[in-house]
Amino acid sequence: MAYGRVQPIKSWLTRSIFVFLFASHSAFADEPVSSCSGPTAFLNLIDRPNYADSSCTVPWKSVIIESGYQYQRLTDSDGTLQTYPNMETRFGLPGNNELYVLWPTYNQQSFSPRYGNSETMAGLKHMLINNNKWVIAVEAELFFPDGSAAYGSKSVGGGANAILTYTINPKWSVTTMLGVSSLTESRFNGGERYNNFIPDFVLSYSLSDRLSAYGEVYGETKTGPGEHSGFNADAGILFLITPSIIIDINAGQRISGYPGSFENYFGAGISFMI
The missing domain is CATH 1.20.5 (Single alpha-helices involved in coiled-coils or other helix-helix interfaces)
Incomplete structure (x- = not known):
């Protein structure tokens, strides 16, 4: 029994x-897996076209190349400014780290000073937290005293950012970037130094596995030596052509003050991950 x-x-x-x-x-x-991984992760890894950086770091042994064109209608004038290639190269390092370089960008203005290059910037990013809800990272940046007399920087500058992304659900996410910087103007504009606090808020929406849209508001507590705060709004769409190629379009509008010295702009770009 x-x-x-x-x-x-x-x-x-x-x-x-x-x-x-x-x-x-x-x-x-x-x-759910982290937004930094998976077949469509490149949409979350990319920095452009919005002002805030991605909170994700580039995977180890991978490289991301981002570039684009922007057309600006300048504030308080009939002038225009075109910038290209706005190229950034990002290198994935071990330990959730990333090295990135923003190369000099060519500026073509409709009035004097008509031509010139911006300064070089290099930075390091470390991802502190990475799960299915939160991605948090910190950055340190160095601005080199190079570029042309009208569009570069007179002296060395520095900055630091904290970036936080929260995934609300599979469709919606929010990103906040808070930054501080100490920069100098170009030699043409006097080369004075000014310190800045830079808040940024981005709301993103996944239209499909390959299509993403965002809206953004960002600003500066000082737009230059002796100047006051200013804010801009920005919106755009990103299309994932393949898991390693993205094209984007975006447009921006000045809200207050003179951050960037433009009234509005539009742009487009292409990015690769190898």
């Missing part, structure tokens, strides 16, 4: 263990 009872118990335990293991596997398979 005892043996007869043991057999059904063993059979029940076997079935229970199998069901538990199957359910556990399904639960882990369905568990």
Whole structure:
């Protein structure tokens, strides 16, 4: 009799263990992953075209190249400014670290000074937290005293940013970047130094697996030496052509003050991950 009872118990335990293991596997398979990984992660890894940087770091041994064109209608004038290629190269390092370089950009203005290059900027990013809800990173940046007399920087500058992204649901996410900087104007504009606090808020929406849209408000507490604060709004769309190629379009509008010295702008770009 005892043996007869043991057999059904063993059979029940076997079935229970199998069901538990199957359910556990399904639960882990369905568990959301970080926005920094997966087949469409490039949409979240990319920095452009919005002003805020991505809170994700480039994967180890990968490189991202971002570039674009921007056409600006300048404030309080009939002038225009075109900038290109706005190129940034980002290198994935071990330990959730990233090295990035923003190369000099060519500026073509409709009035004097008509031509010139911006300064070079290099930075390091470290991702502190990375899960299915939160991605948090910090950055340190160095601005080199190079570029042309009208569009570069007279002296060395520096900056630091904290970036936080929260995934609300599979469609919506918010990003906040808070930064501080100490920069100098170009030699043409006097080369004075000014310190700045830079708040930024981005709301992103996933239209599909390959299409993403965002709206952004960002500003500066000082737009230059002796100047006051200013804010801009920006919006754009990103299209993932392949898992490693993105094209984007965006447009921006001045809200207050003179950050960037433009009234409005539009731009487009292309980025690659290798």
